[in-house]
Every structure is written in C-alpha cells, then in structure tokens.
Amino acid sequence: MLIDDFVKMHFESQGQIKRGGNKKVRLFDDYVLLAGGFKEDEIKKIILITNELKKRGIAIVPTLEYKIVYPPNDLGYARGYILQPRAKGTEIYSSGMSDEEHEKRLHDIANMNIEKIDKFISDWLDIENAGLMIDPSKTTNFFYSEDGISFIDLNLNGGKTEPLKTYFVYICGILTDYLSNFSTEKEIEYTIQIIKNVAVCFMKSGLEIKDINDIISSKQFMHSLNKAQVYSVIEFLTKEKLRSNVTSSAASPKIFDKKNEKR
Numbered sequence: 001m002l003i004d005d006f007v008k009m010h011f012e013s014q015g016q017i018k019r020g021g022n023k024k025v026r027l028f029d030d031y032v033l034l035a036g037g038f039k040e041d042e043i044k045k046i047i048l049i050t051n052e053l054k055k056r057g058i059a060i061v062p063t064l065e066y067k068i069v070y071p072p073n074d075l076g077y078a079r080g081y082i083l084q085p086r087a088k089g090t091e092i093y094s095s096g097m098s099d100e101e102h103e104k105r106l107h108d109i110a111n112m113n114i115e116k117i118d119k120f121i122s123d124w125l126d127i128e129n130a131g132l133m134i135d136p137s138k139t140t141n142f143f144y145s146e147d148g149i150s151f152i153d154l155n156l157n158g159g160k161t162e163p164l165k166t167y168f169v170y171i172c173g174i175l176t177d178y179l180s181n182f183s184t185e186k187e188i189e190y191t192i193q194i195i196k197n198v199a200v201c202f203m204k205s206g207l208e209i210k211d212i213n214d215i216i217s218s219k220q221f222m223h224s225l226n227k228a229q230v231y232s233v234i235e236f237l238t239k240e241k242l243r244s245n246v247t248s249s250a251a252s253p254k255i256f257d258k259k260n261e262k263r
C-alpha cells in the first residue's frame with residue numbers, strides 16, 4: 001500500500017507539518033497524510049464517493065487509502081492515517097496572508113472567468129447531492145489555483161442538503177472571505193464584483209432576483225456594504241436578466257423556423 005511509504009516518511013520527519021482543528025497533516029510534494037480519529041465505515045464511503053466524483057471531473061481531493069493504528073474507542077473513532085493527493089494551489093484565504101496578498105487574492109477572484117465561478121458552484125452542488133458535506137465555515141477548506149477552486153475536508157452529509165439560497169450565502173462568503181468588515185475601498189469594490197458574478201450564476205440555476213435582494217440587503221450578510229452598493233448589484237442583475245432573455249430568444253432558431261413555416 002502506498003500509504004505505508006508515507007507513514008514511514010512521516011516518522012522520518014519528512015514533509016512539512018500542518019495542524020488542522022483535530023487532525024495533524026503532513027504535506028508532501030504530491031500527497032498529504034492526515035493523522036487523526038475517524039470511523040472506518042465513514043471513510044470507506046468517503047473513498048467511494050470522492051473517487052467517483054473525481055472521475056466525473058469534479059474538483060475535489062479524493063481520499064485514497066487509510067490505515068488504522070489504534071482500534072475504535074467507545075464512540076467508534078479509530079486512530080490512524082488517511083492519504084490524499086495534495087490539492088493544487090493554496091488555501092483561498094488564510095490568516096497567514098499579508099494585507100497585500102489578501103487584496104490580490106480578492107482581486108483575482110473578482111476577475112476570475114465566469115465559467116470557473118460557474119464550475120465552482122456546480123461542483124459544490126454536485127458534491128452535496130452525492131452525499132458529501134462541504135464545511136463552509138473555514139476558507140482553509142478551499143484551494144485556489146489558476147485552474148479554479150477545489151474542495152478538501154469533506155465529510156458525509158447523510159443525504160441532507162440545503163436550499164439553493166443557502167448555498168448562495170455560503171459561496172459568497174467563501175469567495176469574499178466572509179465579506180470582511182475590515183475591507184479597504186478596493187476590497188469592497190472587488191467584493192461587489194464577486195457578488196455580482198456569483199449572483200448571475202445562481203440566477204441561471206433558478207435563484208430569483210427577489211431572493212438575492214432579500215439576502216444581500218440583510219444586515220448579517222452585508223454589514224460592510226451600504227444601500228447604494230446593494231442597489232448597484234440588483235440593478236446589474238436586472239439588466240443581466242433582461243439581456244439574457246433578449247439574447248436567448250433572438251438566438252433561438254426554433255422561433256425563427258416556426259415563423260417561416262407559417263408563411
């Protein structure tokens with residue numbers, strides 16, 4: 001098993017140590033070894049689902065192998081190791097970032113191409129629908145690279161998913177570093193751009209402008225934006241909606257053909 005090689009390297013203190021909430025992580029060039037407590041039946045399911053999603057082109061880090069070192073305790077948690085490929089890029093936002101790095105990251109996300117934002121959202125929904133839970137409470141569970149954004153730290157969700165609105169809130173939160181109220185002017189500008197882009201993508205999946213308006217004008221969501229800024233987002237979305245209705249009917253060959261048939 002590949003994992004045995006990495007456990008050996010871990011004991012030789014190769015690779016960099018990184019501490020998570022309740023896991024210790026050893027980073028190697030292409031793989032990571034996670035040490036902690038887990039339930040074997042859950043890990044087995046996670047291996048199956050993550051590998052299946054990976055095959056479908058979804059940007060997740062699959063769990064590859066595990067190794068139990070101590071048998072399960074009374075709560076069913078065994079201690080051991082898990083092997084994963086190393087996610088490409090870096091944590092989307094982290095406390096170790098300098099102010100300059102933080103502003104640059106927001107800038108890069110605000111300027112990310114819309115197909116990549118779209119993929120991030122559809123990957124998120126596909127992962128949840130496949131039975132895995134993404135933890136949206138920490139930006140360190142999302143990795144950013146030039147290719148796009150990928151997901152780590154996945155657990156089983158027991159078949160429980162959330163309404164579309166909730167994912168809109170989560171995704172805006174992750175991409176904007178939770179709309180930090182310590183933002184600079186430039187950062188607020190990037191934040192608004194990110195919300196516009198995410199909202200356009202969610203509109204395509206069926207989220208109504210009214211819902212988006214309710215969410216972004218609520219105090220919890222928008223503590224750092226003023227009314228005019230919220231209004232600018234809604235105005236932009238309304239225009240986008242009109243524009244997409246016009247282009248979709250103009251581009252529809254069926255309508256054109258029907259008219260021809262009547263003649």
Ligand SMILES: Nc1ncnc2c1ncn2[C@@H]1O[C@H](COP(=O)(O)OP(=O)(O)O)[C@@H](O)[C@H]1O
Binds near residue numbers: 022061087
């Ligand atoms: N597959 C991976 N690729 C790259 N870094 C990882 C990977 N898994 C974990 N890490 C790093 O270790 C940190 C903690 O791991 P994580 O699985 O998120 O544990 P926790 O449950 O403690 O949050 C992550 O935020 C990330 O920086």
Ligand SMILES: [Mg+2]
Binds near residue numbers: 020138140141153
């Ligand atoms: Mg984590």
